[in-house]
Amino acid sequence: MAVVAISNPYVLGTRVCGDLSEGAGREWLVPDGAGGYAMGTASGLRTRRYHALLVAAENGGSARRVALAALDPVLVLPSGAEVRLAVHEWASGAIAPDGHTLLESFTLEHGLPRWRWRLGDTVLEAELAAVHGRPAYGYVYRLLAGGPVTLRVEALCTWRDQHGDRFAGGGDLRQRPTADGVVVEEAYRLAGPGWSAAGQWYRDVYLREEAARGLGAREDLWFAGSFSAPLAEPGAKMQLTAWAGDLDDLDAAPPPAARILEAARDRAVAIQAKGADAVASQLLLAADAFVIARTGADGGTTPDVIAGYPWFGTWSRDTMVSYDGLFLSAQRPEEGRELLRAYAGTLSEGMLANTADTGSVEYNTSDATLWFVHAIGRHTAVTGDADLAAELAPALEAILRAHLEGTRYGIRVDPADSLVSQGAEGYALTWMDARVDGRPMTQRRGKAVEINALWINALGTIADLWKAVGRDATGVLQRREAAATSFRRRFPNPECGLYDVVDGPAGDDAALRPNQLFAYSLPYAPLRGQVPAPIVGEKLMTPLGPRTLSPDDPAYQPHHRGSAEQRDAAYHQGTAWPWLLGPYRDAVAAAGGPAGSGGAVFGGLPGHLGEAGLGSVSETAEGLAPHVTTGCPFQAWSVAESLRGWILKNSDCT
Structure with a gap:
């Protein structure tokens, strides 16, 4: 046929x-x-x-x-x-x-x-x-x-x-x-x-x-x-x-x-034939653009992910955020398995390498490693591949140990509350990593909300993986419960839903940002099943994704344009990011929203596919209507999370 x-x-x-x-x-x-x-x-x-x-x-x-x-x-x-x-x-x-x-x-x-x-x-x-x-x-x-x-x-x-x-x-x-x-x-x-x-x-x-x-x-x-x-x-x-x-x-x-x-x-x-409808079909083809075969020094190839066209190369954070969409939703688990094995080989001091566009290797993120754990967990949950979990168990142990004992850039679990603190002068280690003249625009030093949601999720994921390979998960589960309890005590704020950072250099940061979505959306998130604060949707949502800062904030930047310095200053200060549609959808669905409410999150997606990078999803859009697209016109995690969310959009399961 x-x-x-x-x-x-x-x-x-x-x-x-x-x-x-x-x-x-x-x-x-x-x-x-x-x-x-x-x-x-x-x-x-x-x-x-x-x-x-x-x-x-x-x-x-x-x-x-x-x-x-x-x-x-x-x-x-x-x-x-x-x-x-x-x-x-x-x-x-x-x-x-x-x-x-x-x-x-x-x-x-x-x-x-x-x-x-x-x-x-x-x-x-x-x-x-x-x-x-x-x-x-x-x-x-x-x-x-x-x-x-x-x-x-x-x-x-x-x-x-x-x-x-x-x-x-x-x-x-x-x-x-x-x-x-x-x-x-x-x-x-x-x-x-x-x-x-x-x-x-x-x-x-x-x-x-x-x-x-x-x-x-x-x-x-x-x-x-x-x-x-x-x-x-x-x-x-x-x-x-x-x-x-x-x-x-x-x-x-x-x-x-x-x-x-x-x-x-x-x-x-052949790729598009896997899609159940025209949008899914197009997103499957768009996703294929980012999966490449990287040739090694020995002439062999391993799968890798281009973060965005035309100017990005391979970045571990983008790769791991995109993993579920590009490899599991796109029905490419064998390639994904090889990618995870290859990335595990880059671990150093419990941190995943972040490969820069120059080809050099740096270890400068506080979240890529935790997204890596999430990717392994999702791969195992979807495919039942316990062999991969067993093979990567030493890597997972090294990640746990490094976070508990401390590693680069002040990344360490605080023994007082079991939460992860991170940050170092001159660095921005979360996904909000823009710098101007070496100065971080959104440094977020301290206990950042999504870093701790990812940490708690990682503990739950590792517990599952331990069970899959016949290991005792009691200690990991106890540690997760301690961290989740502290999270539920430390982060809630009646004005903004959740603090963006606690225990920062200037105290707790109540800026309204979408980072709090991960506390509700991840499989083992500390607030999974609860409804995000209404203010998150009211102030942050646009047709092309949540804004990175509330328009009511004095630091809000409605436009993402101008010189490189001007654009970097606005990058995470109000600019909308389509990749965040995925976690927004997951948070709504996990809370048992009305049928179809998760799918409504993607209402602006079909029209966008024909507006900028044809058939694909842009990196960013301006926070102010009409939300002109900016950044890369073809972005991996935007496509990956759109594909994953679109496939799940009318389902109550995540």
Whole structure:
């Protein structure tokens, strides 16, 4: 029987595509499954330094390099007239060429972008897809109507760190001709018909989204040359490929572009077929974007998670928060098992490594390790995999011992009340970790509410795991009860529901934040089954997730925009985070809310899927209506918690 996916394509017409403020605000992503990606906008305008048709990952996604920036199609008519279908913006303010005005439609279906341009009775279509598991892409141009015409596709290139820029003054890009194209910088290869080398700089390309983020908004692109082929009649096509890695072994070359597209579409259909409805189907495909195969020094691969596209790499906190959605809800438990085993190997002094985007390893979170315990517990509960629990028992013992005896950054259980305290000068160790000029914006030093909810949950989880492997859980359960009793005594506050932090440097912090949701939502949360304070929903909830601070607070920031410093200052001071929809839903459901009330939490989700990162869920949104999305347009924990919550949305079980 053929696999049939519930398809919900995103189709944009001429009004949206032809208006750069609209079409360029809707982005698409085609990941390669190895940490790299292609990414751009519906209109075709590059608005970010990250927009390109080939971005190759290094160090398993912890670093990436931008390679093929753009392929600009040019239709050459029988009269000799040339019609440019690309669109670029320049530092002068000019939009040239303006091929977006000829776009008949843009479609994203099964995660694959497709553009159609119309020039009178001539219609040209372009599609692209990745070879899953390697930095390789295929691009297909097809004449749908009209002809004969000649299609010329101009390759605009660079080779730089994805966060940086490159200008003509730094020297020309090196080109080496091949039988079917060119090798650029000995780093990546372009192949197709009718290659004609060029070699000149296009200067002062403008990137409007970088300007809006207060970052450098200019770069230069290298015109390497062009491919050309006649398209005599409808159905005729041109196929191009681009790849990094082994460039000269013909056996390692990717298959023809049309086959790449077919394989990518088949893979997406199989993933989406697991969804019970159109939203679940789309979220399953969105979730797949973040699960990668990381290649180790020995050449072997292990699963890992990209925290967000385009600028994040792998981060243990994001990975463990996302675990339930990306691996259990997405029906990928075997990959999840291998990931948990690999991450256990990074433990040091009872802390899970937090892998930074530079590829270095740091131990600087107070919650990632506790989320790791939660992930192991959820994996075992869902799969019945007691063998994994037994294998990781020494790691769990080390985590318990380190928290009881104390570890880095003041992370330690207070023997007076069995609660966890954390914090060190200059560090922000919870998920609210933004810093400006080295100064934490939301340091939350002391006994933070969600850290202690996670600690109590971890104790309950470990007790369950001990039982699963035949060990005595009495001592762990006694410790959990002591911590839960202290929590129920120390944290309640009639004004804000629960204190955000107790025993902080300035005393107890009554700021109204969503962190208290975890005291109700986690499986072994200290207040599970109780109803969160009404003020939490009244003051914090938006269609795209809870705000990180009440609008009534003097420190509230309604907008998340401007310079990097301005954005970081607002990051956790009122900005809304979609990933928190998951715990909000769990808290409502665990308290026995009315049927469907948990699902109502996700009312804004279906509309959002077509508004920013098409088919995905953004990292953040402004706290003030209309809640403009900000941050990464494709974020792992936003998708993971949306998928998990959507599947459970009308169920009373969690």
